[in-house]
Amino acid sequence: MKQVQLLTPVAGRLIPLSAIQDPVFSQGMMGQGFGIEPSVGKIVAPVSGEVTMVADTLHAIGFKADNGLEVLVHLGIDTVEMGNQPPFKIQIKTGDHVEAGDPIGTMDIQAVAAAGKRTTVIIAVTNSADMVEKLDAHEGEIKAGVVGAVVDLKKEVMPASTAKPAKKSGNKYDDLAVEILENVGGAGNVKSVIHCITRVRFYLKDEQQANDDVIRNLQGVIDVAKAGGQYQVVIGPAVNDVYDAIINQLGPGFGDDEASTAAMEKEANRAAWKKMTPWQKVKHSFSSLIGVITGAMIPVIGLLAASGILKGVLALLTTFNVVSDKAPTYIIINAMGDSVFYFLPIFVGFTAAKKLGSDPVIMGIVGGVLTYPSIIALATGGKVTSHLLGMAINANFFGLPVHMASYTYSIFPMIAGAWLASKLEPWLKRVIPVVLRMIFVPLIEVVLISGVIILFIGPIITAFSGALAAGIMGIYKLSPAISGLIIGGFYQVLVIFGLHWAIIPIVVNDITTTGHSYINAIISATMVAQGGAVLAIALKTKVASVKELAWPATISAFCGVTEPAMYGINLKYGRAFVTASIGGAVGGFLTGLLNVNMWGFAGSIIGVTSFINPKGVDFSLFGFLIASVATIIVSFTLTYLFGFADADVKNVKVAPAKKHLGEQAA
Incomplete structure (x- = not known):
């Protein structure tokens, strides 16, 4: 193989080597690589191979990867000067063998910052001159143990990917996973994998390497489809079992982590966009929109369906006077059936954020703001003072007249909010010091995103949604x-x-x-x-x-x-x-x-x-x-x-x- 992968040793913001504030590394004197401004102190192995060095001060660890790369992980800049009280705990030693993604220690990033040192974690391939033709790093927000860079080698090496080797076990789902991976071009051809209700969806480096006919004729596979930049293997009801088996074969960094996938592909998408014709840009934009909607809706579709059935059963019980709509029984069952609809902004905010690469928990909180009881009461019981562009003005914010809409059951405002958060969050993490991020990033995001949705985006989308529903109904009638x-x-x-x-x-x-x-x-x-x-x-x-x-x-x-x-x-x-x-x-x-x-x-x-x-x-x-x-x-x-x-x-x-x-x- 002539292409291998480096996993990210820590979570944070991946930056190019040239942006590192140390000339020895930024000028490539230690070899090609990348840096990470860490947000979490957990450290994992970036490659599978032997530990060749652990510095006495614990600030640097060397690896000889199974594929021949010699990789240095350098924890912080000038942290060697903190030798008396090292902020690192390393649980491996020279001579140990590790698998890519294995936990190897921790770094106290607050202590490093408090000592006036930069927390940047640097990954350098020290034998780049002999081994590396090109190294492409995936800039942006990432998590630990995901693919941080793809390395093109100067010569073929025996396959030793960061993914685990495929093994047949006798378990039918494990064996099917092995067959599928072999025929999509091997683990080295896989960028990431997600799944929906019936399909395992691969993002492949080269779809031409996949053997469609072999895959669609495997026992346990229904068919193969290609859409939206995905190579889709249709499995049916057993999709969760097959997906889990595939991830077990691939190992860390390939799984259903939409945030890391989005971050990994941003740079590649920007480069590809510049080369597209206007029509290709239109098709790409539509495909991306479908991808966002898919990622946001798939996790809740089953819940919506189940809740709809339960609400129908409840309607049947009340119609035939089995249960009174004033009885506690009715209230309890109605809550079971209605909660997923009522709190839909929370769920969609979470899932859309995962798809778009923003913080799912923060967007879940924003959804909670929109479904907060007093906000709903303001929307449904506020006094209408005037109308603007067909919208009733029923509230004010610091004296500014606004239309307060009811956001229970809503989808589109949260998808728009998650997109806005995906643009705001990286900027906030660049300008806010590491020691303050835990408090101020969520504070600013919740205030700004909630405010923008309530004051601007929400009313516009709500009006558009109402017009869309009326338009569909008009065509139907x-x-x-x-x-x-x-x-x-x-x-x-x-x-x-x-x-x-x-x-x-x-x-x-x-x-x-x-x-x-x-x-x-x-x-x-x-x-x-x-x-x-x-x-x-x-x-x-x-x-x-x-x-x-x-x-x-x-x-x-x-x-x-x-x-x-x-x-x-x-x-x-x-x-x-x-x-x-x-x-x-x-x-x-x-x-x-x-x-x-x-x-x-x-x-x-x-x-x-x-x-x-x-x-x-x-x-x-x-x-x-x-x-x-x-x-x-x-x-x-x-x-x-x-x-x-x-x-x-x-x-x-x-x-x-x-x-x-x-x-x-x-």
Whole structure:
């Protein structure tokens, strides 16, 4: 291999070598490398290899990496002068062997700063002249144990990545992880990995190294997709187990750490942006927006769906007078179902901050400010004094008239706030001394971000969100049936390209703004259609491997997750996706024609309670049942008759034979 990685030994802000306030290091006299202005004192090994030196004063540690690099970690500048009372605790000694990411000691950064010394931690490859062609460091905020720099070597060396070597264990998820990593180009081709509800999403250095056909034909893999700069391996319900196994194989620095991933890629994105054409910039910006929405919404989607189901059950109980809406039982269950919606700004602030690289806890606190009871009371009970740009002026701030909006159930203000924090936070950490950061960075961020959202961003976005919901409803009312036909027929096409993540926040906004969503009712029909099609295949096929995958995919689709059905069966065998889409168009048409409304987020068959009006059962529930039955009949019948035959299985391209999970070598 000719490219290896250096992990970051401490958390903080990574800076180029030239910015280090020491001419010996900044001029490269000790070799190529980078510096880190530390925010936390925990130290980890930057490479796997042997410890060749630990200074008597503990301020410097040398390593001989397994890949041949000789790496020096220098803790602070001029800290050798603190020899009588060294602010370091080092738990390794010369001759020890360490793995990249292993804890090796601590550094008291407050003590270093109090002694008037710079706390900068420096990493230098001391044999750069012999080994290093180029070293690219990822500037910005980072955490300890993540990839801090990629090193291009002058000559090939035996693979000895900072990632752990792949090992088969007999555990089916571990073995699948090994197979996937081998066929995405090895651990050395992986920059980072995240996952969603059904997919393991790789950021690869070179997608051309991945063997798509082999991966999609591994037992346990449904399909492969590429979108938004991600190499996506569709797994299905077992995605968490497979993801954990992959991270276990890769080791520290590769996992679902959106903050570090965002920081690592900022410099590369800036360089790539300069080379893009205007159209490429538009596509890149849209892809980035989808990526932010995906990262912010994925962790809460399941919670929204579960809460919607629970609220529907509660509506059913009150409709049939099983529980009174004044009873403590109602209050307790309602809190269980409503809390994720009520405190949505806190959750979205946290997840959006992780995606954008700002502090998740600080953004969670900002979300708490927006959902604070007295703020909500001010928004809902404040006296309207005037109107400005269609917004009611119901409060003032130091005499400045403002529109105080209600931010419970809101999404977009927090995403905008997290983006603003991602720009503000690095600047604050540059200008505020290390010893004061713990107090003043969160203080200033909470005050500024909360203030900007409440006074400026929030009212604008709230007005826009209301207009968006009204606009969607206006288009729908022009012809509910035609809207349903079009959306029902094509929505799952958006899922293929991951573009449905641009629609999901609009649906959530629709529900949180109006309390219901006609559009989500149509989307639900498309999930039922995919389930009906794959059910037909499950019953028709005589191929054991297809039947084995089709039954779980049917259940998954009827539970609102369509990827296993689409990627595992319907798309793979071509015509079935078309017949399923026709079923979705019919279901969407009937849903619109019957004016079916939806009060929850969970769709498909499992989301039946989402179609119960909290004020009492109305025709939406019966319309949902009628549309769902018709959707299943159409998609099932068309797929059974025209969409699939066992002969189709033979026509699917199969990768070269490999051992399946759990099989042993002969």
